Amino acid sequence: MQHLGEGRRAWAATIAAGPDATAKSAPQGDTAAPQEREALLAWPHEPAAVDYHVTEGRSWRNWLSDDGARAARLPAPATAEGSDAADASARGTASELVLAFYGRIPLDSLKLDGNRLLFDQLVDWDPER
Known part of the structure; x- marks a missing residue:
């Protein structure tokens, strides 16, 4: 491979x-x-779920835990209530989300809800360390 x-x-x-x-x-x-899944995906913080909502229509959830990170498209718009609620969420256009992921625009350009510390941890996270 x-x-x-x-x-x-x-x-x-x-x-x-x-x-x-x-x-x-x-x-x-x-x-x-790195070939080990854990070396690529280990999340060194408390387990969390972060939702990303594209204003043009789709949403994704990123689950983070010591078992790794995984993401999946959400079948319907998530709500901010209930046991299935994410710990944090970011909303913006597809372009804004991509630019924020690559550090081209500040995260504050997005609509952030929930535990904002998670976004700082994601920015600082290097899965290869």
Whole structure:
């Protein structure tokens, strides 16, 4: 199985070799991605559920626990009440959510509800540590 980043690193190494490169260049350093599910997904904080609502229509829930992280599309708009309520939620257009995920706009640009500390923890979380 090849990690998606391996192809990008090989491409970047070839570009870095310049116009005189005669063949595809090999990337330098360790390019192996962690193979253990826990190394990729372990959540180091209290278990939580975070909902993401796209104003254009769909919603997703991200469950976080020491067993890992998993996400699924919600079949219907979630409510903020009941035992199935998320600990936090973010609402915005699809574009706003993606830009916030990549740190291109502040999270405060979204409508945030619930435990805002979860969003800070998500921003700081590096699953490969």
